Amino acid sequence: MTDATPVVEFSDVSYVLPDGRKILQDLSFEARRGEILILLGRSGSGKTTALKLINRLLELSSGELRVDGRSSKDWNVIELRRHIGYAIQEVGLFPHYTVARNIALVPSIQNWPKDKIDARVQELLRLVGLNSDISSRYPHQLSGGQRQRVGVARALAADPPILLMDEPFGALDPLTRADLQREFLSLQQQLGKTVLFVTHDLHEALRLGTRIALLEEGRLVSLTSADEFLTSPEPLVKKYVDAFGTTERQREKP
Amino acid sequence: MNFWSFITQNRYEVASLTLEHLWIVGISTVLAVVVGIPLGVLITRKRSLHKPVIAIANIIQTIPSLALFGFLLPAPWIGERAERLAILALTLYALLPLIRNTYVGITSVDRAIVDAARGMGLTDWQLLYKVELPLAASVILAGIRVALVISIGLATIAAAIGAGGLGELIFRGLAMVNNSVILAGAIPAAVMALLADSLLGWLEKRFTPQRAA
Numbered sequence: 001m002t003d004a005t006p007v008v009e010f011s012d013v014s015y016v017l018p019d020g021r022k023i024l025q026d027l028s029f030e031a032r033r034g035e036i037l038i039l040l041g042r043s044g045s046g047k048t049t050a051l052k053l054i055n056r057l058l059e060l061s062s063g064e065l066r067v068d069g070r071s072s073k074d075w076n077v078i079e080l081r082r083h084i085g086y087a088i089q090e091v092g093l094f095p096h097y098t099v100a101r102n103i104a105l106v107p108s109i110q111n112w113p114k115d116k117i118d119a120r121v122q123e124l125l126r127l128v129g130l131n132s133d134i135s136s137r138y139p140h141q142l143s144g145g146q147r148q149r150v151g152v153a154r155a156l157a158a159d160p161p162i163l164l165m166d167e168p169f170g171a172l173d174p175l176t177r178a179d180l181q182r183e184f185l186s187l188q189q190q191l192g193k194t195v196l197f198v199t200h201d202l203h204e205a206l207r208l209g210t211r212i213a214l215l216e217e218g219r220l221v222s223l224t225s226a227d228e229f230l231t232s233p234e235p236l237v238k239k240y241v242d243a244f245g246t247t248e249r250q251r252e253k254p
Numbered sequence: 255m256n257f258w259s260f261i262t263q264n265r266y267e268v269a270s271l272t273l274e275h276l277w278i279v280g281i282s283t284v285l286a287v288v289v290g291i292p293l294g295v296l297i298t299r300k301r302s303l304h305k306p307v308i309a310i311a312n313i314i315q316t317i318p319s320l321a322l323f324g325f326l327l328p329a330p331w332i333g334e335r336a337e338r339l340a341i342l343a344l345t346l347y348a349l350l351p352l353i354r355n356t357y358v359g360i361t362s363v364d365r366a367i368v369d370a371a372r373g374m375g376l377t378d379w380q381l382l383y384k385v386e387l388p389l390a391a392s393v394i395l396a397g398i399r400v401a402l403v404i405s406i407g408l409a410t411i412a413a414a415i416g417a418g419g420l421g422e423l424i425f426r427g428l429a430m431v432n433n434s435v436i437l438a439g440a441i442p443a444a445v446m447a448l449l450a451d452s453l454l455g456w457l458e459k460r461f462t463p464q465r466a467a
Binding site (some may be wrong): 055057078079080081082084087088089094095096105106109135154155164195240 | 277366370385
């Protein structure tokens with residue numbers, strides 16, 4: 001499914017805060033059609049900022065960012081965002097909406113007919129492995145894993161070709177997380193979306209990623225396939241891999 | 255003459271003064287809602303206006319009510335009738351809790367929820383009426399509740415400028431040095447305040463967004 005067509009392209013993108021702090025510096029990479037590109041990095045590395053530049057929740061300071069070949073500045077911002085699915089940690093669900101209304105939000109503001117929306121909600125619930133009887137519940141009545149699935153379903157609702165995911169499985173216990181990762185991978189293989197996925201978790205990155213981009217202090221350190229990542233000679237990559245190895249060993253100590 | 259016999263003998267007057275009181279308070283609260291909520295929303299969008307708007311509302315709040323009635327007296331059209339004057343003054347007093355609570359309610363909506371909504375392509379209006387206002391509803395209702403209870407109390411003072419309402423009985427009682435007459439004005443006003451408070455409290459609870467356990 002993956003081909004080399006760039007769907008999201010960063011060219012020398014920088015993002016500077018009004019106080020002069022540089023969050024992202026000269027970032028250049030592209031996400032190719034149908035791949036899961038992982039943006040990996042520690043807290044403060046700028047990975048979430050990079051994601052928010054794509055759907056223009058933040059506006060880049062310099063450089064150029066193209067989505068489907070068109071500069072993000074030339075897109076109508078509302079159109080751009082509806083072209084891109086967005087899933088974040090569970091807090092992003094609307095607490096005053098039922099599951100069905102949360103999922104149906106984008107189709108309903110695009111004025112889909114009601115029966116088409118209902119059918120789409122049912123289809124999405126099935127797709128993300130949820131029983132249709134939860135559609136009338138509220139987010140606070142769901143488990144963490146269910147909320148996450150609803151978040152993914154909502155991001156997919158209007159069938160956007162691009163998905164941005166910001167640690168969508170971050171708040172889950174390891175077993176539920178592994179389930180969701182596996183299901184997400186098979187979902188992605190069915191749907192062929194272009195996914196940009198932010199995480200700090202190396203295991204998640206290796207499990208899901210087609211390619212992994214490592215960010216550190218707002219710069220791109222390396223961009224390799226998932227397989228090459230572990231054997232990369234790049235010192236910062238090694239440091240990241242080692243750190244994960246160490247924490248894992250520490251955790252296993254009684 | 256004790257309180258109960260005064261009330262029963264003058265029940266029609268007490269009832270009509272109560273209605274007058276309700277009318278002044280009701281209209282001024284509605285006006286304050288119509289002006290205050292949009293102003294509260296405005297200062298969440300133009301943050302530079304936040305300080306001046308809140309400061310003005312604060313200053314109005316500190317003007318003693320009798321003085322405010324007096325200041326407004328020379329105003330054209332408004333000053334012609336005491337009732338208009340009372341309504342304007344009460345509206346001004348009710349603005350602060352409404353503006354402030356609308357601002358606080360909207361700005362305390364979880365950042366992540368707002369980001370998710372914008373990221374999905376909601377326009378600014380859709381964000382406001384589908385997400386921010388519903389989630390801020392309980393805080394805004396708390397503001398209306400405060401405004402309403404304050405207004406019911408303040409409206410008794412409006413009788414001093416001849417605007418009517420239950421204050422009339424209170425001032426008459428003071429002049430007559432008759433506690434029963436004072437109580438005939440004070441007790442219905444207090445009951446009205448308590449009822450308004452519990453009604454709005456109930457609404458507030460209903461509109462409180464459900465949270466994760």
